[in-house]
Amino acid sequence: AQSVTQLGSHVSVSEGALVLLRCNYSSSVPPYLFWYVQYPNQGLQLLLKYTTGATLVKGINGFEAEFKKSETSFHLTKPSAHMSDAAEYFCAVIASGGSYIPTFGRGTSLIVHP
Amino acid sequence: DAGVTQSPTHLIKTRGQQVTLRCSPKSGHDTVSWYQQALGQGPQFIFQYYEEEERQRGNFPDRFSGHQFPNYSSELNVNALLLGDSALYLCASSPGRQVAEQFFGPGTRLTVL
Numbered sequence: 724a725q726s727v728t729q730l731g732s733h734v735s736v737s738e739g740a741l742v743l744l745r746c747n748y749s750s751s752v753p754p755y756l757f758w759y760v761q762y763p764n765q766g767l768q769l770l771l772k773y774t775t776g777a778t779l780v781k782g783i784n785g786f787e788a789e790f791k792k793s794e795t796s797f798h799l800t801k802p803s804a805h806m807s808d809a810a811e812y813f814c815a816v817i818a819s820g821g822s823y824i825p826t827f828g829r830g831t832s833l834i835v836h837p
Numbered sequence: 838d839a840g841v842t843q844s845p846t847h848l849i850k851t852r853g854q855q856v857t858l859r860c861s862p863k864s865g866h867d868t869v870s871w872y873q874q875a876l877g878q879g880p881q882f883i884f885q886y887y888e889e890e891e892r893q894r895g896n897f898p899d900r901f902s903g904h905q906f907p908n909y910s911s912e913l914n915v916n917a918l919l920l921g922d923s924a925l926y927l928c929a930s931s932p933g934r935q936v937a938e939q940f941f942g943p944g945t946r947l948t949v950l
Contacts, residue, residue, distance in 0.1 A: 727879075755937045766841070766927055766941040767880070774937060813879050822893055823935050824870070827879030 725750040725818045729828035737836050742786075742801040744831050746814035749795065755817040756797040757825065758788055762810045770812075773797065774819075784808070809835045839864075841942035843928050849948045850918050858913040858945045862930030869911040870939060871903060872927040880927055886911050887934045915947075923949045 730745040748754055755774045759767040771782025778790040788799045797814060811832050815825040842861045850856050862869050868887045872880035882895035886905035905911045909930075915922055925946050929939035 732877075757938075759941075764943075764946070766843075766943040767929075768941070769938065772938060815879075817937050823937055824882050824885065824893060824895075825937075825939070827881075829877070829879050 725754065725816045725826045727814050727816050727826055727828035729812075729814050729831050731831055732829065733832045733834060735834040735836065736804045738806055739803050742799070742804045742808065742833065744799040744812050744814075744833065746788075746797045746799065746828060747795055748797060748814070748816040750816055750818050752821065753819045755819055756788075756790060757815040757817075758782065758786070758797075758799050759813045759815065759827075760784075760810050761813065761830075767813065770799070804833075804835050806835050806837065809833055841866075841928055841930050841940050843926075843942040843945050845945060846943070847946045847948075849950065851950050852918055852920060854918050854949075855914065855916045856918060856947060858915075858926050858928075858947070859910065860913070860928030860930075860942060861910045862928075863940050866930035866932050866940070867909050868931045868934050868936070869905060869909065870929045870931070871911070871913045872929065873897070874925040874927055874944070876924070883913070885934070892934060918949045920949050923947060 726749045758770040773790045781787045814828040870885040871883040874880045884894040889905045900916045925944040927944045928942045
């Protein structure tokens with residue numbers, strides 16, 4: 724079985740500050756890991772994904788995440804927050820070689836203050 | 838490419854009624870998955886359709902059923918609606934069953950009164 728824990732249901736930062744959204748996963752096999760963003764009243768948009776290879780993954784809108792197997796983590800970062808980054812962020816895990824159905828975390832709401 | 842489209846955008850029903858939601862996958866995609874996203878929660882997998890058959894199912898009761906058409910579009914049907922069925926219903930498509938990345942539609946917001 725696989726699971727995802729997102730630490731912090733809300734994260735508040737000032738515009739220009741570092742963004743750090745935490746995600747820890749549980750998987751009995753090598754995982755595929757994803758970060759999605761959801762703006763109000765919209766569907767999910769893929770920010771970035773890790774399948775194999777380089778553990779530091781760069782995504783859209785200046786976001787990146789690092790897969791750390793020893794810590795079972797896949798935290799999302801952005802050096803400088805913009806007001807437009809305010810949204811809900813979801814981490815998801817797929818157990819490779821399994822059903823390819825993602826398990827999502829409960830989400831973290833990013834609030835950006837001017 | 839229009840991406841994944843869903844209809845309707847919003848829907849209001851009363852308890853006990855039945856509802857049908859529709860999804861058209863991204864061009865070139867043959868696999869459709871449905872998710873329920875309750876307020877303040879992450880999406881929960883309902884089921885997946887491939888080659889017009891339900892291939893995988895999450896932990897949802899039989900009141901939730903679906904269909905996939907030869908053009909790969911899909912419907913989600915929910916019978917005997919409960920207040921707890923109020924949620925955003927998301928459709929996602931992928932170019933095959935064993936593909937990690939799914940593309941999501943904007944969702945249908947269902948409110949059950």
